[in-house]
Amino acid sequence: MSVSDSLPNVDLLRWPIVGPFLRWRHARTSLQIGFLAAAVVVVLHGFFGPDVASANLATTLVWVHYRGFLVLALLAAGNLFCAGCPFIRVRDWGRLLHAPSRKRPSWLRGKWAAVGLFAAVLYTYELFDLWSLPLATTYLVLAYFVGALVVDLVFAGATFCKHLCPVGQFNFIASTMSPLELRARDLPTCSACRTSDCISGRRAPAASQVIVQRGCELGLFMPTKVGNIDCTFCMDCVQACPHDNIVLAPRLPGLELTDTRRRSAIGRLTRRPDLAALVVLFVFGALTNAFAMVTPVRQVELWIADLVGTRSEAVILGCLFAVLIAVVPAVLVGLAAWTTRILAGEPKPTFAVAMRYVYALVPFGFGVWLAHYGFHLLTGVLVVVPIVQSASIDLFRHALLGNPLWRWAGLRPGAVFPIQVGLLILGTIGSVGVAAVMTADDYPERAGRALTPWTVLVLLLFVAALWVMYQPMEMRGLGIGA
Amino acid sequence: MAARADNPKRAALAALIAAAALALASCAHETLSGESSVFVDTIPARPALSAPFVVQVVVRDDRHQKPMTGAKVEILGQMSHPGMAPVLVPASESAPGIFRGSVSLDMAGAWVLRITTTLPDGRRVQQNMDLDIKP
Numbered sequence: 001m002s003v004s005d006s007l008p009n010v011d012l013l014r015w016p017i018v019g020p021f022l023r024w025r026h027a028r029t030s031l032q033i034g035f036l037a038a039a040v041v042v043v044l045h046g047f048f049g050p051d052v053a054s055a056n057l058a059t060t061l062v063w064v065h066y067r068g069f070l071v072l073a074l075l076a077a078g079n080l081f082c083a084g085c086p087f088i089r090v091r092d093w094g095r096l097l098h099a100p101s102r103k104r105p106s107w108l109r110g111k112w113a114a115v116g117l118f119a120a121v122l123y124t125y126e127l128f129d130l131w132s133l134p135l136a137t138t139y140l141v142l143a144y145f146v147g148a149l150v151v152d153l154v155f156a157g158a159t160f161c162k163h164l165c166p167v168g169q170f171n172f173i174a175s176t177m178s179p180l181e182l183r184a185r186d187l188p189t190c191s192a193c194r195t196s197d198c199i200s201g202r203r204a205p206a207a208s209q210v211i212v213q214r215g216c217e218l219g220l221f222m223p224t225k226v227g228n229i230d231c232t233f234c235m236d237c238v239q240a241c242p243h244d245n246i247v248l249a250p251r252l253p254g255l256e257l258t259d260t261r262r263r264s265a266i267g268r269l270t271r272r273p274d275l276a277a278l279v280v281l282f283v284f285g286a287l288t289n290a291f292a293m294v295t296p297v298r299q300v301e302l303w304i305a306d307l308v309g310t311r312s313e314a315v316i317l318g319c320l321f322a323v324l325i326a327v328v329p330a331v332l333v334g335l336a337a338w339t340t341r342i343l344a345g346e347p348k349p350t351f352a353v354a355m356r357y358v359y360a361l362v363p364f365g366f367g368v369w370l371a372h373y374g375f376h377l378l379t380g381v382l383v384v385v386p387i388v389q390s391a392s393i394d395l396f397r398h399a400l401l402g403n404p405l406w407r408w409a410g411l412r413p414g415a416v417f418p419i420q421v422g423l424l425i426l427g428t429i430g431s432v433g434v435a436a437v438m439t440a441d442d443y444p445e446r447a448g449r450a451l452t453p454w455t456v457l458v459l460l461l462f463v464a465a466l467w468v469m470y471q472p473m474e475m476r477g478l479g480i481g482a
Numbered sequence: 483m484a485a486r487a488d489n490p491k492r493a494a495l496a497a498l499i500a501a502a503a504l505a506l507a508s509c510a511h512e513t514l515s516g517e518s519s520v521f522v523d524t525i526p527a528r529p530a531l532s533a534p535f536v537v538q539v540v541v542r543d544d545r546h547q548k549p550m551t552g553a554k555v556e557i558l559g560q561m562s563h564p565g566m567a568p569v570l571v572p573a574s575e576s577a578p579g580i581f582r583g584s585v586s587l588d589m590a591g592a593w594v595l596r597i598t599t600t601l602p603d604g605r606r607v608q609q610n611m612d613l614d615i616k617p
Contacts, residue, residue, distance in 0.1 A: 052560060052594050052596060053560075053563065054560035054561060054562070054563075054565070054566065054568065055560065059564040060564040060565060063565070064565035129562065129592075131563050132562035132563065293563075295590055295617040298617065376563075376565050377565075380564065380565020380566060380567075383564065383565050406558055406568050407568070407570055409565070409566070409567040409568065410565070472589070472590065473589060473590075
C-alpha cells in the first residue's frame with residue numbers, strides 16, 4: 001500500500017532557493033560546519049564556562065535547543081540533524097588521512113548494539129543528571145565525536161550511524177513521522193540503470209577505481225528503498241544518480257509503518273525484532289524520560305528502595321528502567337497482540353502479531369518526545385541570549401553585549417501545557433490511525449475487532465502521558481540520597 | 483547521638499551544634515584579598531516550595547572591621563535543568579552592610595542561587611548556593 005503515490009507530484013529539489021541549495025554538492029558540508037561550530041562553542045564553554053547548568057552553553061544548547069529543534073525538524077521536514085551531523089564531518093576528515101579497510105563484524109549488523117546504547121544513554125542521563133552537569137555534557141559530546149571517528153576509521157561504510165549512534169537511531173524511528181522522503185522519481189529509469197551509482201557511488205570516467213561521489217553509505221538502494229528508516233538525508237544518492245531520478249517528495253507521515261514490503265538494507269519490518277525493540281524503547285523510553293522529571297518519581301524510587309533494600313540510585317533507577325522499558329511494554333504489547341489474535345482469528349503466533357503492530361505506537365511515542373522536548377524549547381528558547389551576554393563578560397571583562405537579560409527565557413510552563421496536550425492527542429490519533437490501516441489490510445472482515453486492543457493500549461498510554469505532563473515538574477539534580 | 487532530655491546543658495549544646503550545621507549547610511562566604519568579606523545565607527536555612535524566604539548578604543570591610551555600605555546585590559535563582567525560567571530579585575540594604583531579598587521558588591527540585599555583589603569600588607563577587615526544594 002502506498003498512499004504517498006496519491007499525493008501531488010512535488011519535488012522539493014526543484015523548488016527555488018531550497019532546491020538549488022539541497023542539490024549543491026557542498027550543502028551537507030556547510031550544514032555540518034555550522035553544527036561543528038556550535039559543537040566547538042559547547043565544548044569550550046563546557047570546559048571553561050560556569051559550572052551552573054542554566055548559565056552554561058554546553059547544557060543549554062545540548063539539552064534545550066539541540067533536542068528541541070531536532071524533534072521540530074523531524075516533524076516539519078525530516079532527518080535534517082543527521083544530515084548536518086558534525087561527528088560525520090570530523091570522521092570524513094579523518095578518512096582523508098586513514099581509509100577504513102575492515103568490513104563491519106557480523107555481530108554488528110543489526111540494531112541490537114544501538115538499542116543497548118540508546119537505553120544506556122537514557123539511563124545515564126537520569127542517573128547522573130547530565131542536564132545539570134556542563135562538564136559531563138561536554139564529555140558526552142566529545143565521546144560521540146571520538147566514537148564516530150574511531151568506529152568509522154576501522155570499519156567501512158556508515159557503521160557508526162547505522163548500527164551504533166543512539167541519536168541516529170532516535171532520528172531513524174522518529175523520521176517515519178516526517179512529511180518528506182527521498183525516493184526514486186521513475187522506477188523504470190532505475191530498472192534500466194546499469195551502474196547503480198546511488199549505492200555504489202559515481203566513478204571517475206578515466207579511472208574506474210576512483211569514486212568521485214560516494215553512494216548511500218547506509219546501503220539504501222533507491223529502487224527498493226521504502227520510507228525514511230536508516231536514511232540520513234545526506235543527499236549522497238541525489239549527487240550520485242546520473243539520471244537525476246531522485247526526488248525529495250511529500251508523503252503522509254507514519255504511513256510507511258504499515259508497509260510490509262521488503263526494504264533495501266532493512267528487509268521486512270515484521271522480521272526485524274531488533275527494530276521492534278528499538279521502537280519499544282523509543283515509545284516507552286519517551287514516557288520514562290518524561291516521568292523521571294516529575295515529582296511522583298521520588299515516591300516511586302523510595303518505594304523501590306524499600307522493596308529492594310538499597311539506597312543505591314544506580315540499582316533503584318535500573319529497576320525502574322527495567323520495569324518501564326522492558327516489563328511493562330512486554331506485558332502491554334503482548335496482551336494487545338494476544339487479544340488481536342483471539343478477536344481476529346489470527347493463526348500466526350502472538351509474537352508475530354506484536355512484531356507487526358508495535359510499529360503503530362511510533363506516532364504516539366513521537367508525540368510524547370515532541371511534548372517533552374518542545375516544552376523545554378518553548379520555555380527556554382531565549383535563555384541563550386543572557387548566557388552569551390554573561391559569557392562575553394567572563395571573556396572580555398566588559399559587558400560588550402550588554403548586561404545579561406536573565407529574565408529572557410520563553411513561554412510560561414502553563415502556556416505550553418495546551419500545546420503539549422495537543423501534541424499528545426495528535427500522536428494518539430496517529431497511532432490509532434496507523435493501527436487502523438494495518439488491521440484494514442490484515443483483517444478486512446474483522447478490522448474493527450482487531451483494532452480494539454491497540455486502540456485501548458494507545459488510549460491507556462495517552463492517559464499515562466497526560467498524567468505525567470500534568471504533574472508538577474521537579475527538576476531533580478541531587479538524587480535520591482539528597 | 484541525640485541529647486538526653488535529662489541533661490539540659492547537653493541538649494542545648496546539641497541544639498546549638500545542629501543550628502550551626504543547618505546554617506552552614508546553606509551558607510556561602512567569600513573573602514576578597516583580605517580587604518572585604520561577603521557572607522550569604524538563607525532564612526530559613528532550608529526554604530520550602532512556594533514559600534517566600536530571605537536571602538541575606540552581609541558585606542564587611544575587613545580592613546576597618548566594619549560593615550561595608552553601598553554595595554549592589556542581585557539574586558538570581560536558576561534550576562539545575564537549563565532553560566527553566568529563572569527568578570531574579572534585587573536585594574535592598576536593610577541595615578548597614580546587610581542586604582536582604584525575598585525569594586520564592588515555585589518548582590520543586592535542585593536550584594542554584596547565584597548572588598552577585600558589586601562592591602562600591604566596582605569589584606564583583608559571585609557566589610553560588612545549592613538548594614534542594616522539596617515537593
